[in-house]
Amino acid sequence: MDRVEQLVRDSLRTRAEDVEPTPHLYRGVQDRIARRRRRTIATWVPAGAVALGVAVVLPSVLDTGTQVPSIEDYADGPVSAAPTSTRAVTVDRDGVVALVDLTDGSVLHEYGSLDGAGVPPLLDVAPTDVDAVPDAIAGTPQDRVDGPTLAITAFTVTCPPGSACAGETTTSFEPEGGAPEVGARFAVSPDGAWTATLAGPMQDADGWTLQLRPTPRSDAPELFREPAVVVPAGSVVQDWSGTLEPDGTSEVTVVTPDGQLLGFPLTYDGDTFTWTDEAVLSPVDREPVAAYASSHLGDGTGYVLSTGDAGLEVQAVRGGRTLGAVDVDALVGDPQAETVALDAWGDTATLSSPDGSWLLTHDGQGDFADPVALPDGTVRAALVGREVDDGPDDASPDEPGEASPAEPGEGLDDVIVEEPTAAFAGPIVQAGARSVVLRTDAEERILLALPPEGESTVVEVGVRPGSSADDLTAVVATTAEGFTDLRWVEVVDGQVQDPVVLEGAYASAGVGDASVTLRGLTWSPAGDRLLWVEATPGDATLRAIGWDDGPGTGDTATDNVALGLPTGLDGSLVDVVDAGGGRLVARFTSTGGAWSRWVLEVQGDGALAVPGTEAEPVPSPVGGAVVALTGADDESRPTWLLIAAADGPRLVRDPFTTAERVALPDLASGDGLTAARLSEVDGGVLVQTAGLAWSVGADGQVTGLGDAVDVDPVR
Amino acid sequence: VGTNVLAMVRLGVDEGAFAAVFSAHHRPAVRLAYLLVSDPDQAEDVVSEAFAKVYVRWKKGEVRDVGAYVRRAVVNEANSRLRRRYLERRVAGERSGDDRGVRLVDEDAADRDAVWRGIERLPAKQRAAVVLRYYEDLSEAEAAEVLGCSVGTVKSNTSRGLAKLQELLVAGGAGPGGNAGTPTSLGGGR
Numbered sequence: 001m002d003r004v005e006q007l008v009r010d011s012l013r014t015r016a017e018d019v020e021p022t023p024h025l026y027r028g029v030q031d032r033i034a035r036r037r038r039r040t041i042a043t044w045v046p047a048g049a050v051a052l053g054v055a056v057v058l059p060s061v062l063d064t065g066t067q068v069p070s071i072e073d074y075a076d077g078p079v080s081a082a083p084t085s086t087r088a089v090t091v092d093r094d095g096v097v098a099l100v101d102l103t104d105g106s107v108l109h110e111y112g113s114l115d116g117a118g119v120p121p122l123l124d125v126a127p128t129d130v131d132a133v134p135d136a137i138a139g140t141p142q143d144r145v146d147g148p149t150l151a152i153t154a155f156t157v158t159c160p161p162g163s164a165c166a167g168e169t170t171t172s173f174e175p176e177g178g179a180p181e182v183g184a185r186f187a188v189s190p191d192g193a194w195t196a197t198l199a200g201p202m203q204d205a206d207g208w209t210l211q212l213r214p215t216p217r218s219d220a221p222e223l224f225r226e227p228a229v230v231v232p233a234g235s236v237v238q239d240w241s242g243t244l245e246p247d248g249t250s251e252v253t254v255v256t257p258d259g260q261l262l263g264f265p266l267t268y269d270g271d272t273f274t275w276t277d278e279a280v281l282s283p284v285d286r287e288p289v290a291a292y293a294s295s296h297l298g299d300g301t302g303y304v305l306s307t308g309d310a311g312l313e314v315q316a317v318r319g320g321r322t323l324g325a326v327d328v329d330a331l332v333g334d335p336q337a338e339t340v341a342l343d344a345w346g347d348t349a350t351l352s353s354p355d356g357s358w359l360l361t362h363d364g365q366g367d368f369a370d371p372v373a374l375p376d377g378t379v380r381a382a383l384v385g386r387e388v389d390d391g392p393d394d395a396s397p398d399e400p401g402e403a404s405p406a407e408p409g410e411g412l413d414d415v416i417v418e419e420p421t422a423a424f425a426g427p428i429v430q431a432g433a434r435s436v437v438l439r440t441d442a443e444e445r446i447l448l449a450l451p452p453e454g455e456s457t458v459v460e461v462g463v464r465p466g467s468s469a470d471d472l473t474a475v476v477a478t479t480a481e482g483f484t485d486l487r488w489v490e491v492v493d494g495q496v497q498d499p500v501v502l503e504g505a506y507a508s509a510g511v512g513d514a515s516v517t518l519r520g521l522t523w524s525p526a527g528d529r530l531l532w533v534e535a536t537p538g539d540a541t542l543r544a545i546g547w548d549d550g551p552g553t554g555d556t557a558t559d560n561v562a563l564g565l566p567t568g569l570d571g572s573l574v575d576v577v578d579a580g581g582g583r584l585v586a587r588f589t590s591t592g593g594a595w596s597r598w599v600l601e602v603q604g605d606g607a608l609a610v611p612g613t614e615a616e617p618v619p620s621p622v623g624g625a626v627v628a629l630t631g632a633d634d635e636s637r638p639t640w641l642l643i644a645a646a647d648g649p650r651l652v653r654d655p656f657t658t659a660e661r662v663a664l665p666d667l668a669s670g671d672g673l674t675a676a677r678l679s680e681v682d683g684g685v686l687v688q689t690a691g692l693a694w695s696v697g698a699d700g701q702v703t704g705l706g707d708a709v710d711v712d713p714v715r
Numbered sequence: 716v717g718t719n720v721l722a723m724v725r726l727g728v729d730e731g732a733f734a735a736v737f738s739a740h741h742r743p744a745v746r747l748a749y750l751l752v753s754d755p756d757q758a759e760d761v762v763s764e765a766f767a768k769v770y771v772r773w774k775k776g777e778v779r780d781v782g783a784y785v786r787r788a789v790v791n792e793a794n795s796r797l798r799r800r801y802l803e804r805r806v807a808g809e810r811s812g813d814d815r816g817v818r819l820v821d822e823d824a825a826d827r828d829a830v831w832r833g834i835e836r837l838p839a840k841q842r843a844a845v846v847l848r849y850y851e852d853l854s855e856a857e858a859a860e861v862l863g864c865s866v867g868t869v870k871s872n873t874s875r876g877l878a879k880l881q882e883l884l885v886a887g888g889a890g891p892g893g894n895a896g897t898p899t900s901l902g903g904g905r
Contacts, residue, residue, distance in 0.1 A: 004881050005849060011830035012850040016746040025745070025759055026737055032767035246863050298771065481838060514838075 087384040088350060089136045090357065091123050092377040097138050097155060099384070102359065105375045109133045111155035112169055114140050122150065123380045124188035124343075133157040133165050134384050137188050137195070137215055142173070148182040149173040150197060154216035159446065170216035175199045181233065183208065184338035187240040187252060188215065190296075194244075196237050196252045200230075207232045210252065210264065212273055229264055229275060232256045236338060241294035244268045249276060251294075259288015261304070290335035293342035293349060296385055303342050303349045303360070305335060314342065314351060316362055326360055326368035345385035350374070357381040427469040427714040428686065430693060431461040432707060436476050438491065438714070439705075440469050447489040448476055448499050455480040460518070463712040464547070465527040470494040472714060473547075475530055477508070477521050484510030484518045486532075488551070505560050506551035508543070509534045520573025523547075524584065528554050529608070531586070533565065533573040540565040542573065542586065544608055557607035566615045569596055576600075577632040584608075585636040593625030593644075594618055597636055622655050630678035630685060640678050640685045651687060651696065662700055681713040733770055740785050741766070747786065750846045751793035753835050761792045768792075786851070787861045794839050833883040841876030844869050 087108065090100050095114035098107045122139040139152040152174050159165040174197050175182065183198030195215050200208030210229040234257040242250030246269055254262045265276045288306065295301035301318045308315075311329035315322045332340055332353045341352045349360040351371070357378040358371040374381055427440040429447065436448040436458060450456045456478045464473040472491040476499070477484060486502040502508070510516035519533040519540070530551070531544045542563045546554015553559070571589040579585045584600040598615040600608055618637070620626045624645035631639030633656065643650040651662040664687060676689035683698030686705075693708035705711060741762060748758035748765075765788035769778060778784045834842060840862075847858040848869075855873075859866045 004877055004884070007830045007884075008834070008845060008877065008880060009849040011828050011834065012750055012846060014828065015831050016750055016850060019746045019749045019755070019758070021741055021745040021762070022759065025741060025762065026734065028759065028763040029737060029766040029770070032763050033770050246860075515836075 087134075088374070088381045089123065089134065089138075089384060090374060090378045090382075091138060091380040092375075093379055094377070095140075097123070097136055099133055099136075100375065100378075100381075102374075109157070109165065111136055111157070111167060112153075114138055114151075114153060122152075122185050123341075123382050124186070133159055135192060136382075137192070138380075139174075139186060141182065141184065144173065147179055149175060150182060150186055152186065152195060152216060159449075172213075172216045174213050175211055181208065183235065183237055185237050185341065187237045189240050189244055190242060190250055191244050194240075196240055198231065198235055198237055198254070200233060206230070208235060210237075210254070231262065232258075235262075238292040238342070239294050241296055242298075246270060253292050253294070255289050255292060259290065259306070261289040261292050291340050291342040291351075293344040295344050295346055297346050303344045305332075305340060305342055305351065307335070314349065314360055314368075316349075316368075324362055324367055326362075326371065328358070328360075328371060331356070331358055331371060341380060343382045345383040348383060350381040350383055352378075352380045354379055428681075428695075428705075429461055429463050429472075429474050429712050429714060430705060430708050431458045431476065431710040433457040433709055436461055436474070436489065438469060438472065438496075445491070445496055447472075447474060447491070447496055448487065450478065458709055459484075460521045461710045461712055462521045462523055462530070463714050464523050464530075465525060465715060467491075467527075467714050469714060473527075474712070475502075475521060475523075477518055477532075479510075482510075482514030483512065484508045484516065486511075486521075500550075502545075502551050506545050508532070509541075519571070520588075522573060522575045524576050525578045529558065529576075531573065531576055540569065546606075554606075557603075557605045561608050563600075563608070563610055566598065568617065569598060569615045571596070574629055577636050579636050585632075587629065587636070587638070588615070589626055589628065590617060592617070594620060595626045595629055595638070595641075620655070622650075622652050622659050624650060628676040628678040628687075628689070631680035640680060642676050642678055642687065642689065649689070651685070653685075662696055662702070664694060664696075664702060677710060677712075679711070679713050681715065686711050686713055733773060736769075736773065736781050737766055740782055743782075744785050744789050747846070747851065748789050748793055750834075750850055751790065751839075751843060761789055765789045765792050783861075790843055790847070790861055791863075794843060829884060830880065833880045836883065837876050837879060840868075841872045841879065844872035845876040845880075848873050 086102055088100050088102055089097065089111075091097050091114065097111040097114060099109040099111070100106070101108050122141075124137050135157055136155040137152065138155070139150045142149055142151045150173065151171055153169060153171045155167055155169055157165050157167045174186065174195055179199035179201075181200060186195045186197045188195055189212075193215060194212050197211050197213070198208040199211055207230045210231065231254050235254050238253040238255055238261075240250060240252050242248060242265075244250055246267075249265050249267055252264045252266065254264070256262060267274050267276050289304055290307075290312075291305040293303045295303070301316060301323070304315045304317055305328070306313070306315065308325065311327060312332060312335050313325040313327050313329070315325040317323065328351060331351065332355070339354055343350045343352070347362050351358045351360055356376075357374040357380065359374065360368060360371055362368045427438060430437050430439055434450040434457060435446055438445045438447050448458070450458065457480070458476055458478050460477040462475050464475075467473055470491060470493060473488060474490075475486055475488045477486055479485075486508050487499045488502065489499045490497040508516070508518055510518055515536050517535050519535050521530075521532045523530055524544075528547060529544050530547050531542060534541050534543055542565055544558055544561050544563070545551050546559035548554050568590075569588050570591045574587045574589055574595070576584050576586050579599070582602045584602060586598045586600055588596045588598065590596050594617040596615045596617045599611060601611045603609050620641065620643060622641065622643060624643035626641055627644050627649075628642040629638035629640060633639060637656050639654055641652045641655045643652055649664060651664050653660045653662055677687075679686040685696045687694045687696060688708050688711045691707055691709065693705040693711040695703045695705055697703070744762045744765065745758055748761040749755060752758055752761060765785055768788050769781065769785055772778050772784070773781065834845065837845065843862060844858060847853045847861055848855070851858075853861065855866045855869045858873075859869045862869065
């Protein structure tokens with residue numbers, strides 16, 4: 001070890017020994033665990049509440065044997081309120097593969113057709129961004145000269161901002177022939193890169209072997225060492241759940257000809273699959289099992305199709321016990337594993353057979369609504385879910401948290417969000433780590449999508465005042481390896497334009513200097529200036545560029561100005577409000593827990609100037625540290641504050657008058673209020689912090705907006 | 716996530732035992748986090764988030780080596796936050812009081828330590844490699860496993876990090892053979 005290495009070691013150890021955890025750290029861990037539970041429950045509650053409503057409103061078809069409610073009767077149905085399963089990819093009798101809106105049965109996207117339809121179609125959906133059209137993988141059994149095979153077709157779709165989605169179809173055959181027999185179904189890995197099929201008998205194996213192969217859409221290597229897993233001939237692959245991340249475990253489930261449910265846990269190190277355990281015999285006590293599907297939420301929930309005392313039923317199971325069951329005897333007459341399939345996401349499952357497909361929705365506790373038929377002719381359906389955070393792996397801030405192992409009903413009292421997708425004060429622009437989306441009551445449009453494999457992440461977005469859903473300008477701050485750039489996106493006559501990076505004099509200084517940090521990005525109230533703060537240790541500058549048709553096109557003398565911030569403004573720029581009389585007030589949060597205002601002057605020629613006044617720190621009138629603020633009264637004082645108080649985060653309306661406290665769900669006392677932001681809109685407020693966003697209405701009703709690193713109203 | 720059949724049969728996990736797991740591993744986790752993010756409050760946030768993630772899998776019996784799992788979770792969480800560091804600086808130091816944030820026994824010492832200030836300026840990946848190699852004493856292969864990269868990447872990040880540190884030390888006047896405890900120009904402005 002040389003001198004530098006020794007210095008480094010000594011320094012690190014000295015620094016580390018200086019650090020002592022606080023006694024309350026464990027409380028913070030517990031709060032986060034509780035918050036994760038609440039997020040899971042928040043998914044269950046609305047679906048469950050509506051699902052139970054449907055159970056009352058719709059006729060109970062299974063008792064009467066009459067017509068099953070169809071999706072057309074389902075416009076206000078339970079699935080529309082379930083954020084994890086509002087869409088499904090379906091195959092109909094003609095082999096057409098389509099993306100279907102489960103709330104009304106409408107076709108959102110048609111992928112194409114499968115050759116050889118008419119036999120039991122195979123289907124799964126590769127996990128992709130929930131905001132885009134998901135990739136789909138489907139297939140049909142085929143006989144080829146060299147033996148039976150599965151024709152696996154990948155429908156890969158890209159939806160560039162501002163352009164129509166374009167698709168590509170690729171077909172491969174799995175296995176490639178040579179096996180006397182091939183399993184009736186396949187499963188797709190959680191990352192959409194691999195398929196699991198059964199074929200055999202192979203050499204030195206009496207039964208069938210489980211074979212893992214790259215999907216047609218995958219870049220995975222063709223050659224790899226796969227474990228020798230032998231199952232009884234005639235077994236059927238059911239599901240592949242979990243994660244393929246290096247530190248994670250996934251599981252392929254198989255139903256044997258005698259109805260045993262087997263699970264094969266495996267890990268993948270990027271090169272080789274390894275089975276981590278012996279095959280596990282499921283404890284489901286009502287074998288034979290005909291089909292199985294995981295909820296894919298990591299909460300241990302699964303769905304099992306089997307024959308119980310009352311006939312054929314689908315059970316929701318967790319931790320070895322049955323949560324509830326729904327009778328499907330009238331729907332599936334012959335529950336053969338080769339012909340029926342279950343798919344699931346969260347609290348919704350689909351049951352598919354040659355006779356049709358049905359949605360099975362429960363409330364997270366096991367109470368199922370009546371099955372609802374998917375559109376006529378649907379013979380296979382796979383629910384489109386969202387990706388989940390797989391534990392400690394490198395996660396970006398907008399990735400949804402890993403579902404927690406909550407017990408049924410646990411934390412229900414804590415949930416304030418009742419309708420996560422209910423009407424909000426839209427339109428809004430919501431930023432995730434890798435995408436920026438325009439959300440209206442009717443639709444979502446992607447304004448900016450960063451490549452998933454890249455280093456860039458979105459950190460802030462500001463919508464230019466005067467924008468509308470059809471004519472909009474927004475500036476997005478992104479970062480990669482500490483370097484910051486600004487991009488602007490526009491919607492012109494309803495068409496999303498390609499994003500443009502601010503360059504040259506109008507770029508952030510952080511674009512080439514990782515020591516420069518951006519602290520706040522906002523527009524002037526008139527939308528004629530874009531402002532932000534660039535900070536280095538011990539130095540901070542307010543940047544402003546004029547804007548009419550783009551950066552540097554403002555009708556002012558301050559198309560590009562940099563003003564040194566006065567001492568004491570050590571926090572972040574929040575917004576700029578018009579104080580009248582040619583004055584603007586820039587408002588800042590402060591590291592000391594107060595907020596500050598700094599008066600700027602707009603001179604006769606439009607130039608932005610500093611009249612010489614110092615920044616004025618304003619203590620919080622309600623106690624606690626001010627983390628974010630918005631709205632302005634006649635004295636430029638905020639009408640909303642987000643406070644980090646000793647007992648947890650607190651949202652306060654009219655802090656200088658009535659100081660009304662508004663409860664926020666999901667925020668616990670242990671949560672760090674990083675990157676918090678408030679935006680007043682229509683008497684309410686948008687809240688973003690801790691990777692989540694909410695809309696708080698003027699009446700105090702709170703609506704969860706989901707994961708977000710920033711959110712800004714369109715106004 | 717998701718090993719549902721395993722979850723069916725792995726019953727009876729004692730949730731209360733997680734407190735003992737936390738007790739055994741939280742101090743080194745906080746120290747590691749601090750070395751990676753510098754900010755004391757962020758270090759506790761990182762560790763809180765890491766343990767919350769660990770809990771999910773631990774409860775399902777999927778964590779065999781808690782220490783290694785926590786270490787990996789902390790490193791990944793810290794790296795994720797470093798990428799968003801300028802947002803985190805917005806609230807750095809906002810929290811105060813003895814019930815919030817890591818206690819630094821000697822805050823002035825950090826400022827005096829030119830080597831430490833150089834480490835703080837390293838790119839995230841180089842910094843993580845250096846910390847894992849010289850604080851955690853991990854082998855290159857072990858560090859690669861934690862970082863989810865190849866051994867070669869660990870080697871290059873470590874050597875580049877050390878080279879940059881040496882360069883900074885020389886530029887700052889401390890020099891690799893000098894007194895790293897004296898004030899230098901490291902950590903200056905733009």
